[in-house]
Amino acid sequence: MGEFGDGELMDPAGARAQPEQPHVSAEASANPRSCPARAGSRLGPTSGTAGRHQGPVSSVGRSRPNLSPSKRRREPQINDEPLMARIGRPYASACGTVLVRRPEVNLHGGQSARQAEEMSVDSAEVRYEVNDSVATITMNRPQRRNAVSKSFMKELAEVLGTAAADDDVRVVILTGCGGYFNVGADLASPPETRGLSRISKDRDRHHVLDGSRCVELLHRMPKVTIAAINGACAGAGLGLALATDLRYAADIAKFNTAFLTAGISGDMAAVWFASQVAAPQKVRELFLVPQKFTAAQALEWNLLNDVVPADALASHVTRVAQQISAFAPLAVRHMKANLNDALLSPLSEYLPREVDRVVDSAHTEDSVEAARAFLEKRAPKFTGR
Template structure:
């Protein structure tokens, strides 16, 4: 039996790179992978030194969704009775909430097939970039399933309600060019350039003022649930926190002195 773990974590200079590592199965989800992904995302979320998480896949896929080799529900909830299946699935779906809400900025580097719950994970991230060979599909309807891992909540907020309905209810695959056209991904990179380009973006974010980055992420997340007046209240409060922070003063001083600011996260 191989000792290779289905999820790999590498941390360097404030950037955590999480690689799904079941390339022979297109990085599809199993209970083992999801247990490890949950603990990995929790570790990243609890580490204030990590500013950015990059999620990608080994081989020719990002994540093809659940591994259906063991029937309906597949290897995600295999062997679990009906009474416990929804509870276990909901526990695994915390991975999407962690990607969406953790303090670190989360980036999906979609290097290949991205379908089903894999698409849901990509949509839970703050940013998405794709290789020119990436392929997308909601795919749930093809498997006789209604969808999980939060995609029906996140996808309409990214590409609009009408387009999201089409992706789920017609369930046709689409390529990276279409994903960029509809705003699912911010940019498409050709050839082998995806991960180096995404890492460059991650380094730029990681070098920014940590308090400002986290407050921007909070403002954007709150915009989905609060009215405009409350959003203005929160913006004013968080903006003032940044103004009064050491990093805010350092940014102003660095601007005046025409140098690169040295941020400490305080």
């Protein structure tokens, strides 16, 4: 769980002696960044003024009927256990936060089949917003560069569980606040607040396993997950980013595996995820010879889908999320399941699953609507049925 220091990787011994002060780099001093208000930019801050909250943002969405519980499709399961059984109670009840719901503003006029809702959840370390079927999760510890702590990982897992179980969420965006994505373990915090406290092996194993739920949810939840990497990304933060389906980074973002620098062998399945996308010899070099690398290098090594200017990251990721959320929801869920199965399943096991999914998605109203819209040369209107 290594993290970035001021210009170089932080020395573990020196990190523990640091006072709890916000980190301000020379670049940040020249171009200050702050976290947006709850109703602000979906992705949080970027460099310059483009990513800052300029005022309320209207949510314009598709009309989708409010399905009764009996008509809603059962969510896919993880390891043959219902998803919510693995993640515990919904985030709102578990954390005692307040759900704020507002009617959707329909700029095209007329009444929707149901009133879409915009949901916001605020908490100390993680922010959760839903706008028009796209959920944005913002890691909100800017004074610690969004570094990982025990409470932070528990809260993040609960928020991810809420997004995974929400039928109205189709895409999940993960980003950071304050110009950082996530710099890994908070080595400057008291031992009892860390996942790896060194108090006892049993205790640490329990907390690290709890934190590992985050990467499993990002990878296996039945929603498309996107990382908007707006700044420094290292150690456990790199694992979180690699666990998503799609990864876009600002051109100013810097990366580091950093685990060996902190004297540990690594967690958050960072090695596993990196091994799925990058060449084996490059993965070994990244983790055995840790050093900082740029977004351009991460793209070259297949760790990213694209690199965009920092002030365009929010709009770019939002555009991708909206494009995906416009497709038929069941077809998208089945497509993600196909992609995950293709990573490890032999063809003999993969094919029957693919066949079941394509038949299931073909026997939906959305599939009929897609064919009709194609023949009528118009945009389809999917309802999730």
